[in-house]
Amino acid sequence: MSEKRDKHWYLSLMAPNQKGPGFAWLDPSRLYANQKAFRDCVTHLIQPYDPNEIDLVVGIDGAGFILGASVATRLNKGFLTIRKEHCLCVKTFSEKYQHHSGGEKVLEIRQDAFPEGIAVIAIESNTHKLTKEITEKYKCTHLVPSEMQPEVDKQYFESFKKFEEGKADFAYFK
Structure with a gap:
């Protein structure tokens, strides 16, 4: 990771929901499209883990x-x-x-494919009941720094102001 950039600089590339209710509150496409941002994000996510302890x-x-x-x-x-739900054609755990829109959904995972003790990467605050349970049971890392957690909980980054004001920097491939 570049020493010149803030550790979480890539988060400012995520765009806010402009379509309204029912959609995710941000879009990470610009982060993924930027080679440096994507690389730094993945590097940050794996830092707390010993690769030898991951199956x-x-x-x-x-x-x-x-x-x-x-x-991976x-x-x-x-x-x-x-x-x-209903995307896997094998026996699953459900x-x-x-969901982010407030509706209830179902996730499934193949029954015979995973070991116990999988670590978790989350962006929710530990004030959420399920997130707290997960972070107490598994080793976790967060995509956002603790000082930005209140913004995540409000589902609004300060960098979104650039989008609202039409000042977003689209020269992000450099």
């Missing part, structure tokens, strides 16, 4: 596929998907959860 990387539908597969490739590990 498998798991990613949840959507962003988890992109980040999880990238982490960097660590030279296998990758397992957690899918939305778990209900509350």
Whole structure:
């Protein structure tokens, strides 16, 4: 990671939801499209882990596929998907959860494909009940620094003001 950039500089590339309710509150596409940002993000995610203690990387539908597969490739590990309900054609374990839009959804994971003790990467605050339970049970790392956690909890980054004011810097490939 470049010494000249703030450790979490890449978060400012994520764009806010402009379509309204029912959509995720941010879009990480610009982060993924920027080679340096994507590399720094993956580097940051794997820093707290000893690769020798990892058997498998798991990613949840959507962003988890992109980040999880990238982490797995960097660590030279296998990758397992957690899918939305009815996407897997094999026996699965299912778990209900509350989606970002407030609706209840179901995720599934193949029954015979994962070991116990998988670590977790989360962006939610430990004030959320389920996140607190996960962070107490598994080793976790957060994509955002603790000082930015209140912004994540409000689902609004200060950098979103650039988008609202039409001042977003689109020269991010340099």
